[in-house]
Amino acid sequence: MRTRFLPAPERRGSALVFSVMSVMVVSILAAGFLQLSMSVTRRLNVYSDTQQAINLAEAGLAEAYSGLAVARTGNVGTMEAPAVLGGGLLWVEAEHHASGLVELECTAMYGTGRATLGLVCEPVGLGVASLGFFTDEDLRLNPDVRLDSYDSKVSTYADQLNTALNNKGSIGSNGDVSVASGNTIMGDIVYGPTGQLSVASGSVITGGSSARPEEEVLPPVVVPDIPLQKAVKYTGGIPMVVPPGQAGYAGLDIGKNSTLILKGPLDLVVNSLILRLGAKLEFDTTNGPVQLFVNESLDFSTSSVVSTSTQVTSDSLIFVAAPEGKSVNFGAKSQFYGFIYAPNADVHISAQYELYGGLVCKELQLAAQGKMHYDLSLGATLSGQLPILHSWRVVELPQQVAARRIDPFQLLGLDPNDLLPPAQSHQDQVLDVRYVDTSGRTTSYFGLESEFDWSQVGSLLYGVRDGIAFYLPEDYALSGDVANDPLVDLVDSSLSSKQLRDALLAASPCSTEALVAACLRDPPMSQSDLKSVLDANDPLAPQTLLSAVTSPSLDSSALKDVLLDNSPLPTEVLDAVLLRNPPLSPSDLTKVLTIQ
Amino acid sequence: MRAPHRSARSGWTLVEVVLASTFTVGVFAKAAFVMESALGLASDETASMHYEDQARRVMDRIGLAIMGSDRETLMPQIEELHTNSIRYSFSLGLEDGEVVWSAPEEIRFQNGVGTGAIEWRENPGAAEERRVVWSNLVSPLLEGEEVNGLDDNGNGLIDEDGLSFVLEGNRIVIRLTLRRPEVDGRLVEESVEHVVYCRN
Amino acid sequence: MARLPRSLPTRGRQGFSFLELIIGMSVLLVALLIFSSSVSGVAKQRTVNRETNLAVAAARNLLETLRSEEFAEVYALYNTNPGDDPGGAGTAPGNRFVVAGLDDAVDSNGFDGEIVFPDVETGGAWQLREDLELPELGMPRDLSGDSIVDDRDHAGSYFILPVLIRLRWRSPIGTRQYEMTTQLCQYNKS
Numbered sequence: 001m002r003t004r005f006l007p008a009p010e011r012r013g014s015a016l017v018f019s020v021m022s023v024m025v026v027s028i029l030a031a032g033f034l035q036l037s038m039s040v041t042r043r044l045n046v047y048s049d050t051q052q053a054i055n056l057a058e059a060g061l062a063e064a065y066s067g068l069a070v071a072r073t074g075n076v077g078t079m080e081a082p083a084v085l086g087g088g089l090l091w092v093e094a095e096h097h098a099s100g101l102v103e104l105e106c107t108a109m110y111g112t113g114r115a116t117l118g119l120v121c122e123p124v125g126l127g128v129a130s131l132g133f134f135t136d137e138d139l140r141l142n143p144d145v146r147l148d149s150y151d152s153k154v155s156t157y158a159d160q161l162n163t164a165l166n167n168k169g170s171i172g173s174n175g176d177v178s179v180a181s182g183n184t185i186m187g188d189i190v191y192g193p194t195g196q197l198s199v200a201s202g203s204v205i206t207g208g209s210s211a212r213p214e215e216e217v218l219p220p221v222v223v224p225d226i227p228l229q230k231a232v233k234y235t236g237g238i239p240m241v242v243p244p245g246q247a248g249y250a251g252l253d254i255g256k257n258s259t260l261i262l263k264g265p266l267d268l269v270v271n272s273l274i275l276r277l278g279a280k281l282e283f284d285t286t287n288g289p290v291q292l293f294v295n296e297s298l299d300f301s302t303s304s305v306v307s308t309s310t311q312v313t314s315d316s317l318i319f320v321a322a323p324e325g326k327s328v329n330f331g332a333k334s335q336f337y338g339f340i341y342a343p344n345a346d347v348h349i350s351a352q353y354e355l356y357g358g359l360v361c362k363e364l365q366l367a368a369q370g371k372m373h374y375d376l377s378l379g380a381t382l383s384g385q386l387p388i389l390h391s392w393r394v395v396e397l398p399q400q401v402a403a404r405r406i407d408p409f410q411l412l413g414l415d416p417n418d419l420l421p422p423a424q425s426h427q428d429q430v431l432d433v434r435y436v437d438t439s440g441r442t443t444s445y446f447g448l449e450s451e452f453d454w455s456q457v458g459s460l461l462y463g464v465r466d467g468i469a470f471y472l473p474e475d476y477a478l479s480g481d482v483a484n485d486p487l488v489d490l491v492d493s494s495l496s497s498k499q500l501r502d503a504l505l506a507a508s509p510c511s512t513e514a515l516v517a518a519c520l521r522d523p524p525m526s527q528s529d530l531k532s533v534l535d536a537n538d539p540l541a542p543q544t545l546l547s548a549v550t551s552p553s554l555d556s557s558a559l560k561d562v563l564l565d566n567s568p569l570p571t572e573v574l575d576a577v578l579l580r581n582p583p584l585s586p587s588d589l590t591k592v593l594t595i596q
Numbered sequence: 597m598r599a600p601h602r603s604a605r606s607g608w609t610l611v612e613v614v615l616a617s618t619f620t621v622g623v624f625a626k627a628a629f630v631m632e633s634a635l636g637l638a639s640d641e642t643a644s645m646h647y648e649d650q651a652r653r654v655m656d657r658i659g660l661a662i663m664g665s666d667r668e669t670l671m672p673q674i675e676e677l678h679t680n681s682i683r684y685s686f687s688l689g690l691e692d693g694e695v696v697w698s699a700p701e702e703i704r705f706q707n708g709v710g711t712g713a714i715e716w717r718e719n720p721g722a723a724e725e726r727r728v729v730w731s732n733l734v735s736p737l738l739e740g741e742e743v744n745g746l747d748d749n750g751n752g753l754i755d756e757d758g759l760s761f762v763l764e765g766n767r768i769v770i771r772l773t774l775r776r777p778e779v780d781g782r783l784v785e786e787s788v789e790h791v792v793y794c795r796n
Numbered sequence: 797m798a799r800l801p802r803s804l805p806t807r808g809r810q811g812f813s814f815l816e817l818i819i820g821m822s823v824l825l826v827a828l829l830i831f832s833s834s835v836s837g838v839a840k841q842r843t844v845n846r847e848t849n850l851a852v853a854a855a856r857n858l859l860e861t862l863r864s865e866e867f868a869e870v871y872a873l874y875n876t877n878p879g880d881d882p883g884g885a886g887t888a889p890g891n892r893f894v895v896a897g898l899d900d901a902v903d904s905n906g907f908d909g910e911i912v913f914p915d916v917e918t919g920g921a922w923q924l925r926e927d928l929e930l931p932e933l934g935m936p937r938d939l940s941g942d943s944i945v946d947d948r949d950h951a952g953s954y955f956i957l958p959v960l961i962r963l964r965w966r967s968p969i970g971t972r973q974y975e976m977t978t979q980l981c982q983y984n985k986s
Contacts, residue, residue, distance in 0.1 A: 047653075630832060
């Protein structure tokens with residue numbers, strides 16, 4: 001009996017054990033299926049998010065690339081303040097290379113997806129020439145210097161004097177800009193990011209002034225690889241002619257009263273170039289441009305003469321590759337139509353070396369009473385021209401982006417509501433625009449773009465970012481929308497009342513348009529400043545007097561003095577005086593009427 | 597007195613056992629059937645999911661490789677005809693101010709026994725050639741296609757391989773079918789189609 | 797005392813095997829239930845994944861196709877208005893599309909997807925506009941490159957084009973939606 005019951009305890013629970021084992025097998029299977037399903041789902045989600053990120057990165061590249069066509073920098077957002085789009089975020093970093101190529105890299109994050117895409121492109125028509133007159137270090141102008149502009153494609157400088165085109169000079173520096181007494185700056189001044197602008201009394205600046213958002217990088221001069229012949233000291237009576245093609249000299253020393261003619265198309269490399277007393281240098285660009293590369297030193301003595309056969313400024317180019325600290329001296333008598341580029345050199349220009357074109361150098365010593373006229377045709381005019389795309393690529397993810405595949409807003413600690421869309425995330429720039437506002441008034445702005453309200457613009461007349469025109473209709477110079485008198489721009493600028501008074505007094509006699517603008521200025525000039533300007537411009541034209549009557553700057557007494565100084569008054573002015581609101585005081589009115 | 601009582605209880609046990617056995621056999625049979633169906637379904641689903649996943653990943657790899665290529669330098673250049681291989685170069689970015697391009701690469705279909713493979717080759721044909729098999733589950737022909745000179749699957753291509761490239765202007769249409777016979781003899785097929793625009 | 801040890805195991809064996817069987821089967825049934833529900837979950841997830849896969853592929857393939865088109869014609873080719881189709885009215889693909897595999901479209905016309913541009917119908921005509929409040933497209937924004945956001949039609953003067961691909965379909969887990977956003981521009985390859 002005992003043996004019958006002995007197996008019982010072993011069999012007890014065997015079905016349960018079997019069940020539990022079955023459950024375990026089933027559970028393992030289920031877990032396996034679930035795990036596979038989950039891992040595939042996770043990979044799919046990462047794939048889906050990555051596709052989103054790729055398309056957002058494409059959006060960022062499109063934003064930056066098309067931005068370059070309108071003189072933007074190509075930088076859109078930053079990792080700290082990215083742009084938000086389509087539920088993800090992105091930022092674009094632009095690197096401008098000395099070769100003129102721009103490398104854009106856009107990183108986008110969406111959910112767990114990350115993508116960095118890059119492209120290399122070449123913005124059209126950009127170059128250092130668009131900087132106008134520019135120094136890498138502080139720019140200190142000597143007294144009585146005139147810097148202005150013209151457009152050689154339109155007509156001669158003389159024809160454009162005191163027109164709108166004469167008033168678009170571009171003066172810039174990576175450091176401070178000091179404007180001395182008697183300086184006439186017909187255009188804008190853009191000083192360095194940490195620099196300052198100091199304006200001496202008695203100077204005129206017709207444009208605006210602003211700090212540039214970041215320093216300009218001046219690419220080094222790339223000297224063509226041309227073998228150098230031994231140095232030549234030329235003292236002959238007949239001109240020495242360097243024929244078209246390529247030529248190189250260890251040195252060219254043009255002796256007293258000798259002549260050197262450079263016949264284009266020519267690339268000439270010299271270690272040093274000296275023009276002695278009475279020596280002449282002629283850039284003959286009739287058949288093509290002349291590019292002069294100077295490796296070491298350049299010295300045009302005071303009584304030498306430099307000339308260009310044409311007035312095409314892009315055809316006579318002087319590149320100075322002299323090492324840092326070297327000085328180059330443009331002391332010659334000249335009306336030089338061309339462009340000088342000396343990124344490492346200190347450039348000395350005499351008052352008799354009148355430059356039509358552009359100048360970019362490390363330091364500039366422009367003698368008192370010197371004149372330089374920036375040729376607008378040298379400047380970049382993009383007008384929406386797209387950069388040339390050289391290549392596109394998928395870039396390896398930056399380390400800090402590749403790590404931690406979690407929601408990017410959480411990862412970067414950002415609130416999407418605080419972020420701006422790509423179009424509003426471009427890097428800040430100095431903006432110079434003239435436009436018709438929504439109320440139909442033609443006006444202009446010069447300053448940081450972030451401080452400009454584009455919504456007040458009805459239509460654009462021209463637009464410039466960091467010295468590069470992004471909107472410049474071909475007929476803009478002929479358009480009646482553009483002020484003909486640069487002093488009107490001066491009145492419209494952000495100068496203080498006192499600065500404006502000094503400028504207008506220095507420029508007096510002023511045009512009627514400028515005086516009318518001064519009377520109606522918003523914000524108004526102070527009464528004493530306006531009165532000084534009006535007094536300096538007696539007798540005043542009827543339009544000026546009419547504006548003075550309605551000017552918010554003049555009270556009854558000041559207006560009475562102006563009217564008395566210009567009496568007898570034309571009938572329409574008297575009518576305006578009688579209708580003035582607020583009216584003149586009875587005593588002032590009596591005095592005005594009595595003297596008529 | 598105890599023995600009869602125990603005997604009676606033994607009979608119930610027998611009935612009980614018969615009933616229980618019948619019930620158990622029924623339940624287990626049903627359970628086995630459910631299990632088999634569920635296992636079949638699950639294995640179908642997971643296999644499909646797996647191949648779908650693999651097809652997508654392989655296709656994504658091909659797409660990303662070709663995306664940065666220059667349409668003008670693609671080989672072959674013939675439009676509208678399908679090919680089973682493509683040779684390309686892509687940009688590596690700027691080096692010393694110059695755009696640098698990669699060594700030529702090739703993605704091609706290699707037919708095998710039963711299934712084919714996708715092979716990626718760097719410097720194809722050169723001494724320094726490097727090759728990697730991206731998938732060896734590629735169907736000899738695209739899903740629905742047969743070697744009969746006809747367009748069986750209605751995609752406009754005739755007798756296309758399991759990996760095919762069609763150049764249409766600046767874009768390339770890539771089609772891929774992965775196929776694998778399961779242990780039970782069933783064939784699991786997954787097809788994907790990718791459109792890629794050549795950026796360069 | 798001598799019987800007790802004998803009878804106890806007997807009673808235990810007689811009743812316990814049945815109970816054991818019931819419990820065992822119950823456990824097994826529960827396990828089967830869990831297994832089949834997990835299998836059904838996997839099947840459902842597979843369906844969801846398949847749909848997601850199709851939606852992502854459809855959206856990205858369509859964006860690639862848009863990129864390959866002549867940029868100036870993208871809007872006309874893929875907008876709502878058949879009247880401005882470059883090849884003649886009604887010849888362009890338009891803004892609606894069907895995705896093979898996503899068969900249960902929410903759209904009454906059977907379309908799973910649509911291409912969304914910043915446009916609006918005004919007086920019976922469709923206009924590509926800069927002033928629309930569409931944050932998902934980064935709007936309002938300048939489309940024409942003059943930096944101004946105005947209320948004019950820029951269908952013929954855009955130089956950047958925000959675009960959103962939206963797919964909506966019915967799924968076993970309810971109505972689903974998938975969106976993909978990007979911006980297109982003309983790349984100058986010359």
